[in-house]
Each structure stands twice: as C-alpha cells, then as structure tokens.
Amino acid sequence: MTIVLEARNLFAGYGGVPVLHGIDLRVHEGEVVALLGANGAGKTTTLLALAGVIPSHGEIIVNGSPAAGPLHQRARAGLSFLPEERGIIRALTVREHFDLAQVDQEACFEISPQLRALANRQAGQLSGGEQQILALTRAVASNPKVLLADELSLGLAPIVVSRMLGLARQLAERGAGVLLVEQFARQALLVSDRAYVLRRGQIVLSGTASDLLADIGTVEKTYFGMPEEINR
Ligand SMILES: Nc1ncnc2c1ncn2[C@@H]1O[C@H](COP(=O)(O)OP(=O)(O)O)[C@@H](O)[C@H]1O
Numbered sequence: 001m002t003i004v005l006e007a008r009n010l011f012a013g014y015g016g017v018p019v020l021h022g023i024d025l026r027v028h029e030g031e032v033v034a035l036l037g038a039n040g041a042g043k044t045t046t047l048l049a050l051a052g053v054i055p056s057h058g059e060i061i062v063n064g065s066p067a068a069g070p071l072h073q074r075a076r077a078g079l080s081f082l083p084e085e086r087g088i089i090r091a092l093t094v095r096e097h098f099d100l101a102q103v104d105q106e107a108c109f110e111i112s113p114q115l116r117a118l119a120n121r122q123a124g125q126l127s128g129g130e131q132q133i134l135a136l137t138r139a140v141a142s143n144p145k146v147l148l149a150d151e152l153s154l155g156l157a158p159i160v161v162s163r164m165l166g167l168a169r170q171l172a173e174r175g176a177g178v179l180l181v182e183q184f185a186r187q188a189l190l191v192s193d194r195a196y197v198l199r200r201g202q203i204v205l206s207g208t209a210s211d212l213l214a215d216i217g218t219v220e221k222t223y224f225g226m227p228e229e230i231n232r
C-alpha cells in the first residue's frame with residue numbers, strides 16, 4: 001500500500017529544548033492511525049513538526065515528496081492540519097469559513113448536512129460541537145491526501161465525537177491517510193487501523209489497533225499513567 005505520510009528520525013522542540021527524540025512513523029493510503037500518549041508525551045509537538053508549524057530535523061515525506069517549508073506549502077502537497085485551536089473565527093458565518101478556505105460549499109454540506117441550515121449563522125453562535133464539526137468539515141472538504149488531527153474528541157459530547165471520528169474514517173475510505181492524535185486511547189483505537197504510542201518524545205509501542213485493544217489494560221497502565229512534564 002502507498003505510504004502517504006512518513007517521518008524518519010524526527011527531532012523537534014521549543015527554543016532549543018528538545019521534545020521529540022527521533023520519531024519514525026508511517027501512514028498508508030486508506031488508513032486511520034492513532035498517535036497516543038499521556039498528556040505531555042509530545043503528540044501535539046509531533047503534529048506541529050509534521051505540519052511545518054515548528055521547525056524540525058529529520059525527514060518528512062508527504063504524498064511522495066519531501067516536505068519542506070511552512071504549512072501552506074505542505075498544504076499544496078495535500079496535507080491538512082486540524083490544530084487543537086481549530087481556527088474558527090467567531091464573527092464569520094459558516095459559509096464565510098468555507099469561502100475563506102476556498103472549499104466548495106456544496107461539498108461541505110454533503111459532508112455535514114447539519115451545517116446547511118447553519119450556513120448564514122456566525123460561528124460564535126454555534127454550539128461547541130457544531131464549531132468542531134465546521135472545522136473538521138472544512139479540513140475534509142479540502143480533499144487532503146493526509147489529515148493530521150489533534151484531539152478530535154476532546155471535551156465533546158459522545159454523539160459529536162462519533163460524528164467526528166466517522167468523518168475521519170470516511171476521508172480515509174476515499175484514499176487519504178489520517179493521523180489522529182488522542183489522549184484517550186480506547187475510543188481512538190476503535191476507529192483506527194494502527195497506532196503508535198508516544199512517551200517522552202519517543203515511540204515506545206506500535207501495532208494494530210486490535211492488538212492494542214486486546215491488551216488495553218496493560219497498555220494504559222504502562223504508558224498512560226501520569227502526565228509527562230518532568231525528567232524529559
Ligand atoms: N510552546 C511550547 N513551549 C515550550 N514547551 C512546550 C510548548 N508546547 C509544549 N511544550 C512542552 O513539550 C512537551 C510535549 O508537549 P505536547 O506535544 O503538547 O504534548 P501532548 O500533546 O502529548 O500533550 C511538554 O513537556 C510540554 O510542556
């Protein structure tokens with residue numbers, strides 16, 4: 001199967017303080033891959049490095065080409081990044097969000113029909129769940145070859161979570177690769193094909209989602225115990 005995203009020996013950090021210590025990962029066409037780990041393990045940092053938001057060392061290959069430069073350049077190679085902050089502008093309507101992102105409105109409404117009735121509503125007047133769906137819909141509608149999504153399920157009602165994870169799965173079924181960062185392992189593993197577990201900036205475990213789920217008690221106890229702030 002074609003690899004749509006690959007990182008080899010990836011190092012990154014903040015202001016000279018290293019956080020990632022040589023990450024290797026791959027996402028294939030059609031795959032949803034979970035990137036799991038305790039709070040502070042380096043999940044968001046990995047996405048920021050892959051997206052080109054922060055500088056990194058090592059190799060990143062997006063859709064067959066070495067990724068270089070900032071996010072907007074990587075976006076042209078087919079990468080879409082859904083950051084934790086989501087990039088919703090409260091004063092803009094749903095429709096204006098789609099226009100600003102230069103994605104087809106009708107395609108967006110087909111992806112998430114519930115947004116059609118909200119098209120002229122300002123994003124600030126949407127519920128939290130609706131804002132999340134707006135952000136993900138916009139990312140999916142850009143028809144990326146690779147989607148990087150940070151904490152899709154964080155703080156959302158279960159119905160919204162399943163809608164969000166379902167959209168990620170649909171995108172993969174259309175041939176994209178999805179890298180899903182999640183702090184809560186079980187839920188992510190249920191919609192993923194494979195997973196990597198990060199600890200202190202290194203991949204310490206990888207496998208199929210079903211293998212990890214089969215052993216989830218031990219996996220959680222071993223890798224998800226405590227926030228990782230100290231002794232990096
Ligand atoms: N902007 C930043 N400046 C300095 N350190 C940061 C910054 N963002 C995150 N870190 C540190 O990097 C480590 C990994 O953080 P992060 O990638 O956000 O973890 P996760 O997403 O897995 O919770 C943590 O020790 C965190 O304190």
Ligand SMILES: [Mg+2]
Binds near residue numbers: 043044045
């Ligand atoms: Mg994070």
